[in-house]
Amino acid sequence: MGSNVDPCTPVVVGAGQFSERCGDPEYSELTPIDLATNAVRRAIEDTGCRIRELTARIDTAIGIRSYADSIPSQTSHAGNYPRSVCDRVGADPERAVLGTVGGHTPQRMLTELAGDIAAGRSHVGVLFGSEAVATQRHLAAQSRPAVFGEHRDGQLEDRGLGLDGLPLALLWESGLTEPTSQFAVFENARRARLGMNRDEYAQRMGRLLAPMQTVAAANPHAVARSPRSVHDLITATVSNRYIAQPYTRSLVAQDRVNQAAAVVIMSRRAAQRLGVDPDQWVHLHGHSDLDGRRILDRTDLSQSPAAVRAVQTALTMSSLTVNDVSFLDLYSCFPIAVFTLTDGLGLDEADPRGFTVTGGLPFFGGPGNNYAMHAICETYQRIRATPATFGMVSATGGPACKYSVGVYSTTPCEWQPSADRPVQDLLDSEAGVDVAARTQGAVTVETYTVKHTKDGPVGIVAGRCDDGQRVFATTRDTSTTTLLTDEDPIGQQMHVRPTKSGNTLEP
Secondary structure, three states, rough: OOOOOOOOEEEEEEEEEEEOOOOOOOOOOOOOOOOOOHHHHHHHHHHOHHHHHHHHHOEEEHHHHHHHOOOOOOOOOOOOHHHHHHHHHHOOOOOEEEOOHEEEEEHHHHHHHHHHHHHOOOOEEEEEEEEHHHHHHHHHHOOOOOOOOOOOOOOOOOOOOOOOOOOOHHOOOOOOOHHHEEEEHHHHHHHHHHHHHHHHHHHHHHHHHHHHHHHHHOOOOOOOOOOOHHHHOOOOOOOOOOOEEOOOOOOOOOOOEEEEEEEEEEHHHHHHHOOOOOHOEEEEEEEEEEOOOOOOOOOOOOOOOOHHHHHHHHHHOOOOOOOHHEEEEOOOOOHHHHHHHHHOOOOOOOOOOOOOOOOOOOOOOOOOOOHHHHHHHHHHHHHOOOOEEEEEEEEEOOOOEEEEEEEEEEOOOOOOOOHHHHHHHHHOOOOOOEEOOOOEEEEEEEEEEEEEOOOEEEEEEEEEEEEEEEEEEEEOOOOHHHHHHOOOOOOOOEEEEOOOOOEEEEE
């Protein structure tokens, strides 16, 4: 079939990663631009092409938005990140793009660029992203400024933050101001659905994530390469404190990283002309990009149907089942992100294939929006080393409401356009729950968390009113947060009252 495939079919032909650790002898305090430059150079070298010949042919460069440039309240100093990186590798693309916020964006942007290549709108492209949060904090500890951006003129298609439609004000009032508390609410809802107590569920989270440490230990770019026991992962200590219950620090994505990853993708025609070995052409057999309901109004806060549908859609396009896939990387920012797919796809939580090719976000690291690029790089290398196998990358963005999936193999295939529209329409048609911005009276607790901040614990509860509306409420009252911490409030009645800044739990 390979010789009959459309020459415009997109293929991934190179992947590169780069990292540095604060305190290592070779540590250089590299900026995100510098880190990405090194990753792109490695990806270009990985193609086996003449470097200058390849860089001269790059017509599209896509940069993944950094964490620092993803917060609405902060002023961006990123400049023209894609072109700054391209300048350093000798490329001058016709089109530079900066993606939106979200861990799904590396896969979503790769799929988009693949479609552009298949349609003849692009021929050779590079995608990359980087984070230097560890260096930023290292410099801050020394009262030194982190000057990471630079001024660079030139065309830039800035997609913006992509937060339109998110109920940001209500999320803020509900105390769900960061991913950890948002996913913790989902996690406790799942525990309640399964009828498990806290200790049983903590063991289950630990057993799910512990095997990822073996992969991380063998990955030179991982930030946590010393495996720990399940007990150590789930037990709260001074060095492994609770972030938002039920999560200890070891169970969540680690953002203190200096990591970058890049991928080179082009048409089969361009790959042939540039002399890329056909054995390293990796095709995108299936893909899906779906949006789920916003987190506040989901009927069941313990499940994400869109995540499961995205995987199923990509696998169906590939004419595969999940059992046909040799290498899996399921987005693992928090245990619930993995559990959502093991539940929905019927996967054994102890599947011998494992659920990561990098080590997972808690152990490899969570480089902002760019983790999935590392997963794509690792998947690419693994399936290139084992021809005719399949690898799947599943990425999650936003407050668990955006999902992107890619299925990869060296086996040749024609490009297939998106099959998402009917699936998305079905998801959009599903009923949600009315959310009461302000209410007073008794509510039955659906789920909750207690997040531990520098100003003390904050309790967050999601409950149902007698009329079925959902309400979120918060509290800093010590007796109430202690009750939430020491007892299991799910299914119990609590009382809320409205305030100017949201609903509060009454002691």
